[in-house]
Structures are given as structure tokens and as C-alpha cells.
Amino acid sequence: MISKPIYGLIAEFDNPSSLVAAARSARAAGYRKLDAYTPFPVEELNDALDLHKNKLPLLVLIGGLLGCLGGYGLEYWTTVIAYPLNVGGRPLHSIPSFIPVAFETTILAAAVTAVLGMLALNGLPMPYHPVFNVERFALASRSRFFLCIEAADPKFDREGTAKFLELLGPREVSEVAE
Amino acid sequence: MSGSSTPPIQPPVLDPGQTFGSVTDKISSIVLTKRTPLVWLVGFGIAFSLTMLLLYSIGYLVVKGIGIWGVNVPIGWGFDIVNFVWWIGIGHAGTLISAILLLLRQTWRNSINRFAEAMTLFAVACAGLYPVLHLGRPWLMYWLFPYPNTMGLWPQFRSPLVWDVFAVSTYASVSLLFWFVGLIPDLATLRDRSKKRFSRFTYGILAMGWRGSARHWQVYETCSLLLAGLATPLVVSVHTVVSFDFAVGLIPGWHTTIFPPYFVAGAIYSGFAMVMTLAIPLRKIYGLEGLITMRHLQNMAKVMLATGLIVAYGYMVEAFMAWYSGNPYERYMIWNRMTGPYAMGYWALIFCNVIAPQTLWFSKVRNSVPVLFAMSIIVNIGMWLERFIIVVTSLHRDFLPSSWGMYHPTAWDWSTFLGTIGLFAALLFLFVRFLPMISIFEIRQILPQAEVTEPPK
Numbered sequence: 001m002i003s004k005p006i007y008g009l010i011a012e013f014d015n016p017s018s019l020v021a022a023a024r025s026a027r028a029a030g031y032r033k034l035d036a037y038t039p040f041p042v043e044e045l046n047d048a049l050d051l052h053k054n055k056l057p058l059l060v061l062i063g064g065l066l067g068c069l070g071g072y073g074l075e076y077w078t079t080v081i082a083y084p085l086n087v088g089g090r091p092l093h094s095i096p097s098f099i100p101v102a103f104e105t106t107i108l109a110a111a112v113t114a115v116l117g118m119l120a121l122n123g124l125p126m127p128y129h130p131v132f133n134v135e136r137f138a139l140a141s142r143s144r145f146f147l148c149i150e151a152a153d154p155k156f157d158r159e160g161t162a163k164f165l166e167l168l169g170p171r172e173v174s175e176v177a178e
Numbered sequence: 179m180s181g182s183s184t185p186p187i188q189p190p191v192l193d194p195g196q197t198f199g200s201v202t203d204k205i206s207s208i209v210l211t212k213r214t215p216l217v218w219l220v221g222f223g224i225a226f227s228l229t230m231l232l233l234y235s236i237g238y239l240v241v242k243g244i245g246i247w248g249v250n251v252p253i254g255w256g257f258d259i260v261n262f263v264w265w266i267g268i269g270h271a272g273t274l275i276s277a278i279l280l281l282l283r284q285t286w287r288n289s290i291n292r293f294a295e296a297m298t299l300f301a302v303a304c305a306g307l308y309p310v311l312h313l314g315r316p317w318l319m320y321w322l323f324p325y326p327n328t329m330g331l332w333p334q335f336r337s338p339l340v341w342d343v344f345a346v347s348t349y350a351s352v353s354l355l356f357w358f359v360g361l362i363p364d365l366a367t368l369r370d371r372s373k374k375r376f377s378r379f380t381y382g383i384l385a386m387g388w389r390g391s392a393r394h395w396q397v398y399e400t401c402s403l404l405l406a407g408l409a410t411p412l413v414v415s416v417h418t419v420v421s422f423d424f425a426v427g428l429i430p431g432w433h434t435t436i437f438p439p440y441f442v443a444g445a446i447y448s449g450f451a452m453v454m455t456l457a458i459p460l461r462k463i464y465g466l467e468g469l470i471t472m473r474h475l476q477n478m479a480k481v482m483l484a485t486g487l488i489v490a491y492g493y494m495v496e497a498f499m500a501w502y503s504g505n506p507y508e509r510y511m512i513w514n515r516m517t518g519p520y521a522m523g524y525w526a527l528i529f530c531n532v533i534a535p536q537t538l539w540f541s542k543v544r545n546s547v548p549v550l551f552a553m554s555i556i557v558n559i560g561m562w563l564e565r566f567i568i569v570v571t572s573l574h575r576d577f578l579p580s581s582w583g584m585y586h587p588t589a590w591d592w593s594t595f596l597g598t599i600g601l602f603a604a605l606l607f608l609f610v611r612f613l614p615m616i617s618i619f620e621i622r623q624i625l626p627q628a629e630v631t632e633p634p635k
Contacts, residue, residue, distance in 0.1 A: 017631045039198060039367075040623040041395040044630045049392055056400045064408075074324060078332035087336060100341040100419055104348040107412045111352045111405055115359055118401035122394045125386035132389070138370035140390050141363070143198035143622075 007130035007178050008150035009161050011170035016042045019145035022168040023048040026149060029164060033153035037131065037146040059117040060110050067109025072102040133177040148176065191286045191624065193468035201621045205614050206371050208464050214611065217463050222607040228600020235594045236311065244314050246590040253573045253585040258312040260565045261595055263420055264448065265305035266346065267561065270413055271449020272298025276356060277409035286477055288620035289470045294453050295357040300605040302350045304598040338422040345419040352412055356405050362388050363619040417445040424568065430511040431572035434499060440492030447485035448561035450478050454554035456606065458547060460615065469616055476544045482557060483538040490532040507577055515571045519584065524567050530560025
């Protein structure tokens with residue numbers, strides 16, 4: 001039986017505990033290119049799939065600092081250099097009065113970085129992904145938990161991996177079309 | 179919960195017996211159904227008519243100028259600023275619920291954060307209209323922002339009014355981002371569950387291909403926490419800056435240091451009252467009593483009680499400091515508030531904000547939905563009166579008796595105010611019809627089945 005290449009094999013589970021157990025077994029069996037799909041964040045999967053810490057906090061810190069410098073710099077440049085205006089003898093560089101706006105630009109830049117950074121790190125928007133080819137995958141956003149072993153994994157073997165997944169006690173194992 | 183010595187039992191956050199599937203179906207069916215409830219149609223019709231009234235009032239304002247309003251020397255800030263502060267304050271509860279309660283890991287927030295955030299957005303939209311309309315030439319509102327222009331002018335960054343522009347526009351942007359990020363997984367649910375091509379396409383575009391991957395969830399959770407951490411100081415800063423609009427001025431009754439904390443507490447107070455005003459009819463109409471339970475209403479009542487006490491403390495400090503300062507203008511200001519031409523308003527606000535909410539100490543009151551609903555309306559009115567009293571009584575009699583006056587709001591003031599209430603309601607009706615009003619994935623997350631049990635190592 002020769003058929004088209006596939007993206008991977010996907011197993012469907014009823015509850016998060018079986019999924020986490022399955023993910024641990026798959027890692028223990030040496031599979032590395034695998035991902036889980038759940039209807040809500042399952043914290044234990046980070047450990048089970050050995051997901052590393054993400055870089056988002058660093059990006060947000062940089063974004064916030066740039067926002068702060070940008071906001072304060074704008075205030076300094078406009079009030080001291082571009083448009084100096086003596087208001088009741090106050091210094092042109094009025095530090096306390098510059099804090100609120102610099103604070104707001106810090107928050108704004110950090111929040112925008114957080115959202116764009118989250119989308120970028122996740123590779124979204126991504127309208128097409130092979131897992132959507134599996135009909136039952138629509139349940140991943142409702143009540144079911146999926147574990148996908150990708151064909152790109154060096155240990156992947158179409159029949160052997162399918163047998164391995166069947167042993168983990170899923171409801172169903174299906175092939176994910178490329 | 180009789181008078182016995184047993185501690186009162188807290189009702190559960192969610193009604194038992196619900197599954198991942200059942201909560202998903204329950205919440206998403208409100209959006210995906212073809213049938214629109216009659217209440218919705220009638221309510222939206224009224225709200226839409228009021229929105230038209232708003233557009234008419236704005237149109238007339240643009241043609242005639244702000245002379246159609248009751249604002250005039252010495253009361254240059256009338257309904258426009260009263261309503262601006264009132265609306266923006268209402269918005270604060272949404273951010274508080276979504277951000278601060280997330281950081282504090284209060285799982286009960288998961289049932290109410292989505293529509294509280296929507297409420298924030300719509301309230302900020304209503305609030306933002308007022309200062310722009312009050313500019314007199316609203317079509318030049320972009321002058322408020324720093325941009326290189328042929329006039330060679332820049333904003334005056336020492337002015338609290340410029341801080342306000344930055345605070346409110348940042349607040350609106352961050353609230354929108356936070357709300358949208360929260361919606362992404364639920365939009366994916368709607369995409370996967372909807373039967374119609376058009377809605378599947380629309381929700382699909384908005385969900386941006388979200389597929390619930392564990393890798394994505396990890397970054398997503400980091401993002402939510404970071405946004406919550408950023409929104410928390412932001413929400414405090416926004417009403418602080420709003421209070422600076424007053425406190426930095428020298429007018430008696432405005433020039434006080436209690437204003438920032440007292441404004442922030444007042445904002446949360448009125449915001450929770452508004453969440454309650456909205457939650458009670460919504461859960462009834464859509465049968466969501468299993469998700470927005472008595473526990474939620476009780477907790478909100480408790481937050482209202484606590485913030486109400488802070489507000490009451492603010493009123494006391496205002497009066498005490500006016501007397502203790504020995505400043506004749508300050509003393510006159512508070513005496514004028516209590517006994518002057520607006521005394522009725524002052525005492526009504528004390529009744530609504532300080533006396534009536536004291537009933538919330540009793541668990542009988544916190545357990546009665548109609549009483550809570552009435553209480554939330556009373557607090558909304560009280561907080562509106564508070565802003566009216568702060569803005570108007572301080573301005574109408576300041577230092578020189580020769581410059582005293584009275585404020586008479588005109589029909590246009592009222593029609594604009596009613597119009598923003600209509601706009602707020604219309605946006606909420608649309609939101610409830612087209613987007614899940616309760617965060618579905620966050621409800622799944624707090625179901626008992628979501629707990630992962632692992633064999634000990």
C-alpha cells in the first residue's frame with residue numbers, strides 16, 4: 001500500500017490526564033517532534049512535552065523600555081528643544097510632569113509588544129495547518145485532547161507509531177493528511 | 179443560613195454536573211443560534227434609537243457649537259466632564275476583573291471577565307466622546323496628539339489634560355488588545371462549531387488559525403499574565419490622571435491629595451455596580467445561572483461594599499480637611515455643598531453611595547438578586563451624582579462672589595447623555611449576539627475535570 005505522504009499521526013483522548021500521560025510516554029519512547037492540542041491551557045503539558053521557557057517576557061521588557069525612552073524623549077525634545085515655552089518660570093525640563101505620559105507610553109509599547117510578540121512566536125495568523133484536515137479535530141476547541149506525532153520525527157514509522165499510539169488508550173488514532 | 183453558629187456555606191463558583199462539551203455548547207449556542215430572542219430585538223431597538231439621538235445631538239452640536247449646552251462661565255465643565263468621568267470610571271471594573279483578579283488567581287472571575295471587558299471598551303468609547311465634543315471644534319481633535327505640523331506647535335506636556343489624552347487612549351488600546359487576545363481561543367471554538375459558511379469564514383479570519391497547540395498555549399498564558407501585569411498599574415494610573423485634571427487645578431474642592439485614591443476606588447465601585455446591573459438581566463435572559471452563580475453576585479457585592487467604604491472615607495476626609503485646613507474658601511466649599519443650592523444632590527449622593535450600600539453587610543441582602551440589582555442601580559446613580567457635585571459645586575462658587583453662577587443643563591446635555599447610554603447598550607447588545615459573552619476556554623479550565631491527575635513518580 002503506497003499512499004501520499006502524511007503530516008503525522010494524531011490520537012484523540014477524552015481527558016487531560018490521559019493526554020499528559022500519553023505525551024510523557026511518547027517522549028519516553030524517544031519521539032521528539034510532537035505536539036498536543038487542547039481546548040484550554042494544560043500546565044502539565046509544558047513539562048510533559050519539555051517545552052522551554054519562551055522569550056516573550058524579554059521582548060516585552062525591551063518593548064516597555066523603548067516605549068519609556070520614546071515617550072520621555074518625545075517630551076524632552078518637544079518641551080526643551082523644539083518648542084521651549086516658559087510657563088510660570090518652571091524649568092523647561094520638568095521631570096515630575098513628564099512621568100505620567102512616559103508611564104503611559106511604556107505600558108502601551110509593552111502591551112503592543114506582548115500581543116504582537118505572542119502572535120509572532122506562535123506563527124499566527126496561520127490560516128492553514130495540516131491538523132485541520134482531520135475531521136474530528138474540530139473537537140479540539142470543544143472537549144477533546146489530541147496528541148500528534150509528526151512524520152518529520154526521526155523515529156516516526158507509519159505503522160509502528162500508529163501501533164504505539166493505539167497502546168496509549170486513545171479514543172481514535174487517525175492520519176493527518178499533508 | 180439561619181441564625182445558628184454554623185458558618186455560611188459559600189455557593190460553588192459553577193453549578194456541578196457540567197462538562198467541557200456542555201459549557202461550550204451552552205455559551206456558543208447563544209451566538210450561533212438563528213433565533214434572536216425577542217428581548218434582544220426590543221432592547222436593541224431602544225438602544226439603537228437612543229444612539230440615533232446621540233448622532234442627532236452631535237450633529238446639531240457640530241453645526242451650532244457648544245453654546246447649545248448649559249456650560250458657561252463660571253461652570254465651564256458641565257455634563258461633558260461629569261459624564262466623561264462617570265463612563266471612564268465604569269470601565270475600570272472590567273480591567274480590574276480581568277487583570278487584577280487574574281493575577282490574584284480568583285477563578286470566579288472567569289465567568290464575568292469577558293463581558294466586563296467588553297463593558298470597559300464600550301464605556302471608554304462613550305467616555306472618549308465627551309472631551310472631544312467639548313473641544314468646541316471636535317474635527318480638530320488630532321491637535322491633541324504630538325505630530326509634526328506646519329504650525330510648529332507641540333502639546334504642553336506639563337498639563338494634566340495632555341496626560342489625560344495619553345492615559346485614556348492607552349487605556350482604550352490596551353483594553354482592546356487584552357479583550358481580543360482573550361477572545362482568540364473562543365473565536366476558534368465558534369469557527370469549529372458554526373454551520374454557516376459566512377460565520378465560519380468570519381470567525382476563522384478573526385481566530386487567525388488558532389489550533390490550541392500546547393506550544394501556543396504556553397506563550398499565550400505568558401502573554402495573558404504579562405498583559406494583566408501591565409493593565410493593573412495602567413488602570414490605577416488612568417483614574418489617577420483623570421483626578422489630576424481636577425487636583426492640579428486650584429479650585430476649592432478640587433485641589434486635594436485625596437483625589438487619586440478616592441477616584442480610583444470610586445471608579446471600581448461604579449464599575450462593579452455596572453457589571454452587576456448587566457450581569458443580573460443577562461444571566462436571567464440567557465439562562466446562565468449555572469455559570470454566573472450567586473457566588474459571583476455575592477463577591478461583587480462584597481467588592482462594592484469595600485470600595486464603597488473607601489469612597490465614604492474620601493467624603494469624610496474631604497469634609498474634615500476643608501474644616502481642618504482653616505482655609506475659608508475650602509470651608510465655604512464644603513458648607514455650600516451641604517447646604518447650598520445643590521444640597522439635594524449632595525445628600526442624595528451620600529444616601530446612594532454611603533448609606534444604602536451598608537445593607538450589603540447582611541448576607542440576606544447579598545443573597546437576594548432583586549435587592550442586589552436595585553442596589554447596583556442606586557450606586558450607579560450615586561456615582562454619577564458624585565461627579566456632578568465635584569464638578570459643578572466647586573466651579574459655581576469659587577473665590578469671588580461676583581463670579582458666582584448656577585449651572586442649568588439643557589435638553590441637549592440630557593439628549594447627549596441619554597444617547598451615550600444608548601450607544602453603550604447598543605454595543606453591548608451587538609456583543610452579546612455575535613461574540614461569546616463568557617470566556618468559554620476559561621470556564622473549561624475551572625471545571626473539576628480539567629484537573630490533571632498523574633500517578634506518583
